[in-house]
Amino acid sequence: MLNIALFGPPGAGKGTQSEFLLKQYNLFYISTGDILRKELAEETKLGLEAKSIIAKGGLVSDEIIVQIIEKTIKNNPDANGFLFDGFPRTFVQAYILEGLMIKLGTALDLLISVEVPQEESVKRLLLRGETSGRMDDNEEVIRNRLREYDEKTLPVLNFYKERGNYVSVNGLQSIKKVTTDIKKRINEVLRGKYLNIVLFGYPGSGRGSLGRAIAEKYKLEFISTGTMLDEEIEKGSETGKKVKELYENGRLVPDEIVIRLIEKKIEQSKNAKGFIFKGYPRTLVQSYILDGILKKHNSFINKIIEIDVDTLELIRRLDQRSKTAQRMPYDSSTEKIVKRLQEHKDKTLPVINKYKEVHDVAVIDGMASFDEVFNRISKVIESGFKTLD
Structure with missing residues (x-):
């Protein structure tokens, strides 16, 4: 803003x-x-x-x-x-x-x-x-x-x-x-102003690949809480050990751990032009947490983007992904896929509605090729933050 x-x-x-x-x-x-x-x-x-x-x-x-x-x-x-x-x-x-x-x-x-x-x-x-x-x-x-x-x-x-x-x-x-x-x-x-973007979309909408491409184009730091947690597990850090134990017992990672990881990422990204968040916030509580984190660093959310993809297309994409190395745990059956989509609807849609009260949430049609959707997102970003030569 x-x-x-x-x-x-x-x-x-x-x-x-x-x-x-x-x-x-x-x-x-x-x-x-x-x-x-x-x-x-x-x-x-x-x-x-x-x-x-x-x-x-x-x-x-x-x-x-x-x-x-x-x-x-x-x-x-x-x-x-x-x-x-x-x-x-x-x-x-x-x-x-x-x-x-x-x-x-x-x-x-x-x-x-x-x-x-x-x-x-x-x-x-x-x-x-x-x-x-x-x-x-x-x-x-x-x-x-x-x-x-x-x-x-x-x-x-x-x-x-x-x-x-x-x-x-x-x-x-x-x-x-x-x-x-x-x-x-x-x-x-x-x-000198940070460009902070929150990228929403159901699992299978392409948030991850699109988010990374947008981050590279605009010199933003891509923040995926899931990726950061996996990296901690891979490093065998104390945080990683705690997260692994939580995963093995089917428990959610508490916000205290996620907050520390996000703040650490921001502090280490001194040369970034801003941040693009994927997979966070997922709940109303997390939306307030993110506002607080950015405020602490004298920054704010500038743009909210939601990638819209038809439900049947989402299921088809997730089913295809289940047969690749990029598969997620919930890709293993149609029942689990539907459960994950329902979870997103129940928890994340209220977050989007909350942001609509104070932000212009740009809804992008995701029913197209990667390049087409990427260009649509780029136009939304540039229309809001263009400057003159």
Whole structure:
């Protein structure tokens, strides 16, 4: 997920820059100005409350702003990220935004401040007022808004400077140059940002082979809990001995062991661009564990991908696999295959539904050749995280 706040005084051109960047980074646009005007046009309770404040050149109360933004976010649970324009305006709102990002299991990646001198802002807004007809585009109200900005909004910059995610851009440049500078900053963030993918699919859907191929293409670390457990057994480590004993007694491996293995893998993968998880999480509890592990490493899940394959095709594939060296214990009979598929449905589908509440779960048609499915997954990944040259 990529979250950006575009910052600057009235008349800085934030709206113009936002419109362009949305198309490049596949973000959902949250402009407090736009959503407030929408509330005004629909004459909602919040809109009527905001009307008198705007007319006087004041800032709309935090209570109103929070309610409108929360409403917007809840109506867009599949967003790949958010671009905030006009929020936060105050030091208090900076904390509010941080709280909203925590609720989403993410964080604000970058605050970009488009800087314009006060007299230039007045000039631009007066010109806009000649054609817009907006009640707040007159000199008295404009100067009042800029005074509000100086007194309340500028301290927000220090809030983000302390967190190391603030950059400034010269707003007196041409629109094209401002856009170029902003893109450069965002692309720097994206280049240093982990790409974390969870790959779902029933046994036989091709998760393993596809996951490894995707990991190689995008320089990700492939994390398969089953593979890691088998490696521990093969090494004869203390963990491996415990896992082997659990297997022999038909017991499940406790989450404590899996957590340590995942964290060890992440810590050892310093050069990885991110991680692709196969076979984990399998349960709701494990989904919360994975969120916590990634949060600990200042990272988050960026993409959820589910490979969809017809049930009869799954059974056919698993039956064929049972005759190869890649066979799994549950491939040995049709009864065991069906039991394993049912287990996936009962335990893992609720996990996918949980992720759908806060992520865009991309469902990929897996009823095709390996190369075709691989290309479909690649397009989904690249559509969400493309950058400009």
